[in-house]
Amino acid sequence: MQLAVTRPTEPHAVTKARIAAAVEAARDEILDLSHRIHANPEPAFEEHKAAGWVAETIARHGYVVQHPAGRLATAVRGTLRGGAGPGGRVGILAEYDALPGIGHACGHNTMAASGVGAAIGLAAVADELAGEVVFLGTPAEERGSGKQFMLDDGLFDGVDAALLFHPSDMTEVEARLLASEDVDVTFHGRASHAASEPWEGRNALDALILLFNAVGLWRQQLRPESRVHGIILEGGSAANIIPDRGVARFMVRSPDQAYFEGMRRHFRELCEAASLATGCAVDVEFSGRSDTMRHNHVLGARYLANMQPYGLHDDPPSDNLGSSDMGNVSQVLPTIHPSLAICDRGVPGHSIEFREAARSARADEVTLIAATVAAQVACELLTDPALVAAAWREFRGAGA
Ligand SMILES: [Zn+2]
Ligand SMILES: [Zn+2]
Structure with a gap:
């Protein structure tokens, strides 16, 4: 997949192409981060190296970084103001914890790298964005619900949308969570x-x-x-x-x-x-x-539309069920948590095979696409206040 030569979905296709080109230009930096985190697995609340690398990278790309952020030593918050005046606030999330004993068998290294990649893509077009990008490095997903601490610490305050992807053996924008x-x-x-x-x-x-x-x-x-x-x-x-x-x-x-x-x-x-x-x-x-996941369909539809040019489509629903503290975020603000396939169907999560898939060439390509698509959805939100309003209208129950 050539990110830079694919024509993105309208609206703002020209700006979105600049985002894709910036992600492509940072390919080595983004994938080196993914592989470094994979090779240095740290369990929940102990992600000191990963959080440090993530914070360092976004700071290099112009973000104002708090690390630690709130009570968690391995939480990161970075902000970047758009050059086009006031507007919404879009949360780009990144996880980086591993599983004890087995390492990155949930592939969170790809989530850290794609979140950072999205932040890099948005920094490249910041002059055209209104409002603010809020990068949130969120520890302890596998155990402990780090995002709940970050919600309680006010680190999501004022955020209008939370965007995160999870690697999987299938692609599904609205995967159910228990x-x-x-x-x-x-x-x-x-x-x-x-x-x-x-x-x-x-x-x-x-x-x-x-x-x-x-x-x-x-x-x-x-x-x-x-x-x-x-x-x-x-x-x-x-x-x-x-x-x-x-x-x-x-x-x-x-x-x-x-x-x-x-x-x-x-x-x-x-x-x-x-x-x-x-x-x-x-x-x-x-x-x-x-908590269970409340999918925001307004955001989900934009994610789906933006991922299609890169050859990604929803697979038929499966029986796979997991849980995530992204559910907690989804109870507070408009949120999506799409799954994207990094391996063949049937490879179980939390297995050695999945751990190996999380550092494969296929996972690398998906990481870059996930970075690009999240940044493109964020770009729509940060140029179109009506889209932010529609996401909130749905969240508050008045329909989109
Ligand atoms: Zn996971
Ligand atoms: Zn997991």
């Missing part, structure tokens, strides 16, 4: 010699096993597309000691926000049941909540 929350469960029992006086112990591992069995049976009665899944983090230290401490981390998810609230309540009851059965005390701690 509400989701992490749950840390700790059972406190009593240690004792497992052979000489087992009756003195209270077995925290038994409590975990009961909880996993209860969750397994509960799944039969759950609505389709709801999810509960977990791992054991601590389950004892020696076979001849009754474990006095058992720790698990679960995630609870549902496509329906109200049903999700009921699931949270019942999960807590299952923890209490396991506690009662084993005589172990239990702590249940929910955190890092992600």
Whole structure:
């Protein structure tokens, strides 16, 4: 795909062609960032290198940068004023956290690079834009919902639209997202010699096993597309000691926000049941909540129109369901979170194959296209106040 020779979608095709040319000219800088982040995976809240590189790059392209931004050490906020006077504010987002143990198996390196690429493309046409580009480097998507902290810290205040893409095995502008929350469960029992006086112990591992069995049976009665899944983090230290401490981390998810609230309540009851059965005390701690996604169709339609010249089209819908703290943003302002294919259909996310795909030549091309298309949608918003108004009208429920 030759970004610079493809004719962009109207309106403002000439300015959009300049955006594409600027992204193309920065190809090496953008893809070097993607590969560097991929080679240096950092989990949620620890993305110090990635955030530093992202902040450095946008500063080089004229953004006024806050880093850290708000309470999170690895959050970045950069702003760039357009030269055509006051107007809207468009948020260009970038994620960069990796998964523990497996690295960039969710491909967030491509999201960091495409966000930075979009920022570079917009900087090249800033003289023609009204209003402001707000670049937001958003940590901790895989765990912890970093965007919620950034919302609470006021870093999205005044932003009229939030644009972000996610790599996938399929292309879908309005991919569905499940509400989701992490749950840390700790059972406190009593240690004792497992052979000489087992009756003195209270077995925290038994409590975990009961909880996993209860969750397994509960799944039969759950609505389709709801999810509960977990791992054991601590389950004892020696076979001849009754474990006095058992720790698990679960995630609870549902496509329906109200049903999700009921699931949270019942999960807590299952923890209490396991506690009662084993005589172990239990702590249940929910955190890092992600909401369901409210797609803004006004923005989604513009994304779809702008991606078509680059040969991208929506695939037929799939059963793949994930979650993202982009859902939280979508409850507050007009938001899109399109998926773009970087590999063949059927390659699962969070796998070694997907991690390898995230640094492939195909992922690189998609990263550059995602940068270009996000910047082109931002360009429309920053030259046409009526489009910003239409996105907000839809968000507020009055129709587009
Ligand atoms: Zn992801
Ligand atoms: Zn992920």
